[in-house]
Amino acid sequence: MRKMLAGLHGHTRRQVRRLWLQYGILWSGAVITGLVAVLYARLIDYGFELFRDMQGDYRLFPLVLMPAVGALCVWATRRYFPGSEGSGIPQVIASLGEQGERTTRLAAALLTLRIVAGKIALSFLAILGGFTIGREGPTVQVGAALMYNMRRFYPRPSAILEKRLILAGAAAGLAAAFNTPLAGIVFAIEELSRSFEQRASGVVITTIIFAGVVALGLTGNYTYFGTLTASVDSARNVIVSVILCGLLMGGAGGFFCWLLLNMPKWIPSPLLELRARRPVAFGALCGLAVAVIGIAAGGATYGSGYAEARGLLTGQQELSGMYPLAKMASMVGSYLPGMPGGIFAPSLSIGAGFGNLLHMLFGDISPQILIALAMVGYLAAVTQSPITSFVIVMEMVNGHALVISLMATALLASRVSRFFAPPLYEALSERYAHAHHASQAPPQQAQAAHAAHAAAPVAELEPVHAHVTEAAVVPQSALQTTAVVPQVEPQAATTAAAPAEEAPKEAWTSTPPMQEPQDAPAQEAVAAPVETLPAQALNALPEEAQPVAAEAQVATPAAAPRPRQRRKHGVQAPLDKAQHAAPDSRPATMEEQSAPLQALEPQPQVVESPLPAAPEQGESDTPAQPRRAKRVYRQGDLFD
Structure with a gap:
């Protein structure tokens, strides 16, 4: 129990x-x-x-x-x-x-x-x-x-x-x-x-x-801007309203996006320098500008503009025809310093102001219809998201009778806005992503980029395509010996000045040596273990170093290149036993000495997938299977 x-x-x-x-x-x-x-x-x-x-x-x-x-x-x-x-x-x-x-x-x-x-x-x-x-x-x-x-x-x-x-x-x-x-x-x-x-x-x-x-x-259950009570009086007025609001709001919203995305093109240089070097002072200056605009507009441009838009839509408030322009300037001044705040509600308020201005010019069209269409048009032009814009405005004003008109205005305004600027949110999001990736980059990458930029003129004068260490320059003729060293990655030269006696040492060694004093004599550099050198590389050496290099070339056998481990389908393929055999200690022949020169000729690289060697006695013929990963709990399946 x-x-x-x-x-x-x-x-x-x-x-x-x-x-x-x-x-x-x-x-x-x-x-x-x-x-x-x-x-x-x-x-x-x-x-x-x-x-x-x-x-x-x-x-x-x-x-x-x-x-x-x-x-x-x-x-x-x-x-x-x-x-x-x-x-x-x-x-x-x-x-x-x-x-x-x-x-x-x-x-x-x-x-x-x-x-x-x-x-x-x-x-x-x-x-x-x-x-x-x-x-x-x-x-x-x-x-x-x-x-x-x-x-x-x-x-x-x-x-x-x-x-x-x-x-x-x-x-x-x-x-x-x-x-x-x-x-x-x-x-x-x-x-x-x-x-x-x-x-x-x-x-x-x-x-x-x-x-x-x-x-x-x-x-409680409420609508953001109340309920739209106006009815469609004629199809002609609706068509004219859609065209007017779509074109004008698309241009106004696109111009606003252009202002935010292209500040260096219209802000004076002293203000840009102030914004970059003293952002706090720039924020205070923008606050002063917004305050002056608000006082000149009678206090109508302060805040998000929710009360003004609702008053215009319900017919309980009258505003000047300059209100949308003043509100747009106040919105730009609030956005430039980088203060936390959104643009949805101010955009709707600016659109309502433009709708009121259109009603002043075309008095025979219902003001509520013009204001609603101008709101959705300006919001769609700023965000360039027509479906979201018309759904938001439709639910805000409970204007299901204007669904087709709202959709057409939003689509037209968003298309017109793209002639002025790209989508605002996407452009700003790309800047955030690039800035974050740049801040997360390791300092080695920045140093490498700086070194590559500094070495660009040197690379143009003398192109070098082999890996070299610091304070060493390899002559172009000596680079032919790189065929003896397996897997030499092409890389641009990083320095332009170095002692001439160190160049042969870089060409002889199969692996990059440790950093040594640059004033080492030529005999010590030549006394290091060397590999087979062609005649052109010997001629490139200083005269006092050529006899020593020739003796070291004859005395030192050529080291066999290290076998490269190949992988097939994520599983390491077994290597041939012959690859692990000791290198032959006999002196190199003339054909073998000329092999590096022939290897420098451009040949198509064909990567073959070698067959695995026969298994040893006692081993299974079944190929090794990769280890199976532990099953991870899939939370995504929980929300179907």
């Missing part, structure tokens, strides 16, 4: 552990992601309310507050939280774009819990200062980082599992930020993965469901 209970207890523990690995870790991470997304949204809203209160009481207070906040954010980002700058979506794409071991390294650098804390704290500080940033992009990185760190609970997490967790966390973060679960799924497919795996669908959908349930439980 006791044994039966013990066996039942062990079976129960195994089942509980299996369920925890299959579902518990994923569900727990999804719940945590939804909870953090809601709390982060409330924190950002609270910070902007505090700024509004301070700015309402003291109209010129942003001139002092914003430079200080900008400098503090840039300093803290560079000093304590590198990798948390910007929206966070390029970091997630860079982590997903790598393969194998690089995925783990890059994600471990860009998706840490420390970056999560820095992203939340610094974006709160930036919105407290009134900068034009959003919370949706940072929520994507926060969700991806939280789900990525859940891998610690798996016994042996694989790279595939880590990528699925990152993908699911990012999608859940966007869905919880906008309360748009369908947009989260589309965002994961179109923007993040670019190649959606079937097995990853269960992970993404499950994570979005649990994160969405948590968000709905804390905030």
Whole structure:
């Protein structure tokens, strides 16, 4: 009875552990992601309310507050939280774009819990200062980082599992930020993965469901911008609206991407130098510029622009026709110093401003339709993700009646934007990946690249194609002896000046010698063990060294080259016993001395797969099989 209970207890523990690995870790991470997304949204809203209160009481207070906040954010980002700058979506794409071991390294650098804390704290500080940033992009990185760190609970997490967790966390973060679960799924497919795996669908959908349930439980069922009540009055007006919004928003969004990706082309050189050498001062200067723009615009450009876009869409607020341009300038000024913050919500606000401007020019078209189409057009132009853009706006405004119009506008705007700049997130993610790989490169590679660059003029003067050591230059004629040494790798010369008496020594030895003093006499260099030299190599030696070299050549037998071990299908092939035989001690003949010269002639290299030698007596005829790897727990199969 006791044994039966013990066996039942062990079976129960195994089942509980299996369920925890299959579902518990994923569900727990999804719940945590939804909870953090809601709390982060409330924190950002609270910070902007505090700024509004301070700015309402003291109209010129942003001139002092914003430079200080900008400098503090840039300093803290560079000093304590590198990798948390910007929206966070390029970091997630860079982590997903790598393969194998690089995925783990890059994600471990860009998706840490420390970056999560820095992203939340610094974006709160930036919105407290009134900068034009959003919370949706940072929520994507926060969700991806939280789900990525859940891998610690798996016994042996694989790279595939880590990528699925990152993908699911990012999608859940966007869905919880906008309360748009369908947009989260589309965002994961179109923007993040670019190649959606079937097995990853269960992970993404499950994570979005649990994160969405948590968000709905804390905030209730709501639409981000309310409900679109306008109806389509005529097909002609809709077609004109789609064409206008698609072309104009595509150009405006593409120009914004060009500004962010080509800063050296339009920023003056003194400002670029200030940004590179004194980034904290540059952040303070950008904060001052954003404050001046906000004061000139009557305070409408501060913050993410959510209130302004919602007011324009519902018809409860009127803004100037210059609002979208001022908001775009404020957004560029907030993004240049590298403060943590997203561009989703500000882009929607800029699009709403352009829609309001189009309504001023074409009054016979419904303002709500123009604003909705302009919002989706500008967002699609900035992100160049048309499907994600129209799904987000459709769910935000509950505009299912405008599905076809939203799709057409998003597609047209994204295509027009590509004439100005490449996709913004992909271009920034490539920069993150290149910067991380450059920082992880060993110093030897950098030194080798520097040496190769320094030796480039020497290689042009006298091309050398044999391996040489430091402080040694091999004459071109002496290089013919390299045929005696097996497997000499071609390599460019690294130095140009060396004593002439050391060149024969490099040519005689079969292996590179240890570094010796450069002032050694020629007789000591020639006295080293030598191999068979052709006549051209002897003539290239100094006159005082030729007799000694000739004597050493006759006295020293030619060493047989070391046999090369060949491998076939991952299993080392047995070597012939004749290869291990001692070299012949007889003097080399003239035919053998001329063999190196014949070997220098260009011949096609044919790699043959030798048959294994006959097995020794007592050995089995069965070829050796590679050792079977230990079975790794496949967590990817758990989410089908």
